[in-house]
Amino acid sequence: MFDPKIETLPQTNIQKLQLKRLKQTISYVYGNIPFYKEKFDALKIHPNDIKNLGDIQKLPFTAKDDLRQHMPFGFMATSLQKCCELHSSSGTTGTPITVCYTPHDIEVWANVMARCLSMSGLTANDIFQNPIPYGTFTGAFGFHYGAQKIGSLVIPSGKDQSERQIKLMQYYGTTFLSGVASYIQYLGQKAMDMGIDPSQLSVRNGMFGAELFTSGMKGRINKMWNMDVHDVYGLTEMCGPGVSADCDMHDGLHFWEDHFLVECIDPLSGDQLEAEEEGELVITTLTKEGMPLVRYRTRDLAFIYDTQKCDCGRTHRKHSVIKGRSDDMVIIKGTNIFPGQIESALMKIPQAGSNWRMILTTDTIDQLVVEVETKNKITSQKKIAELQRMIREEIRSVISLTPRIQIKPPGSIPQQGIKAKRVIDQRKK
Ligand code: DLL
Secondary structure, eight states: OOSHHHHTOOHHHHHHHHHHHHHHHHHHHHHHOHHHHHHHHHTTOOGGGOOSGGGGGGSOOBOHHHHHHTTTTTTOSSOGGGOOEEEEOOOTTSSOOEEEEOHHHHHHHHHHHHHHHHHTTOOTTOEEEOOSOOSSSSHHHHHHHHHHHHTOEEEOOTTOOHHHHHHHHHHHTOOEEEEEHHHHHHHHHHHHHTTOOGGGSSOOEEEEESSOOOHHHHHHHHHHHTOEEEEEEEETTTTEEEEEEEOTTOSSEEEOTTTEEEEEEOTTTOOBOOTTOOEEEEEEESSOSSSOOSSEEEEEEEOBOOOSOOTTSOOSOEEOOOOEEGGGOEEETTEEEOHHHHHHHHHTOTTEEEEEEEEEEESSSEEEEEEEEESSOOOOHHHHHHHHHHHHHHHHHHHSSOOEEEEEOTTOSOOOSSSOOOEEEOOOO
């Protein structure tokens, strides 16, 4: 463990620490962020009203739209002079969310990422390759800081071309890989195109996230690379990667409760849910200086585990793998569909590749088209038709709706940006 004392702190002590930090945070945001002062005043809530952890439910939520209305710096609790780094979300769904970090925020981020990475087996003996673009996206820096904390040798391969990423792995003997989940699958495919079997490289461990990451996809990466695959979760608004990650039990992601107070709510009513009930994760930062947030609605769907203890020895609670984002759910002919359901179905079919997308169109009624690359090139029309049928059946068994399936050659579905875009909605609004 990177920080055994804190990672195994008994739950009662964690909660005491959380309460102390929650009170500090609430006073801090009330005194320094006009948005919170106005909200709390309107609800007649004073920071002194927070007496136990349950009192958090008296506080208002913060939504992404609230942040957007105050971007770029309206949610800052410190002056920009006290900040040393800026990151932002890509802004694909609107105004980019901008976060400025003080040196203390960077230190906390490096520490939580070091805990995550060490949980997945990273040590000072590892050669750690970081194939994520270094930029305003938080991914690369989060991994970089965490791996350096552990003392690993970091190769900041960033957005080097895929062929070069593979060559670097060969040349330097990379043992640990990071990245955006879908890119690692793509990289493995690239290696094979180059005549290199990724399982024969020295990579034995990896930690990936940033997007939908089904167990089917994890299984494929594990087999393709012969590496242990770990999941890491996080979002720009909190720090970036590092809010939680899965340990060697591979059963849920431990979230760092000394820095983040995580709730799970019913997305419609806003009520807190019981453990094991699936809903939206809502996070309050407990130690942030630059841009602290209260009850931030992540839109990510998961549940919090009931179990207090994990066989890995850590005491921080766990949430399930992220099922999807509430805003990624699409409704077709009255059926709610999550991209994760489609991916899980596809991953069961060995001939289907890992790059796919769903396209929603309106004919006379809404139609769902699923485009799927094949793992290897298939030219026989008979085999293509058979694969189409298999995929259609598998998807229909999960979503009770019959999609149109388009089989695509390997590498033909365009990949833009850092994360895979799985839903293309072309319906007439
Ligand atoms: O994606 C931070 C990150 C980078 C996490 C690298 C892990 C690895 P944003 O660009 O702000 O930050 O996007 C955050 O990505 O709200 C989730 O919807 C999704 N996401 C992040 N990690 C996971 C994961 C980074 N492990 C948004 N599983 C979040 C599923 C994830 N979705």
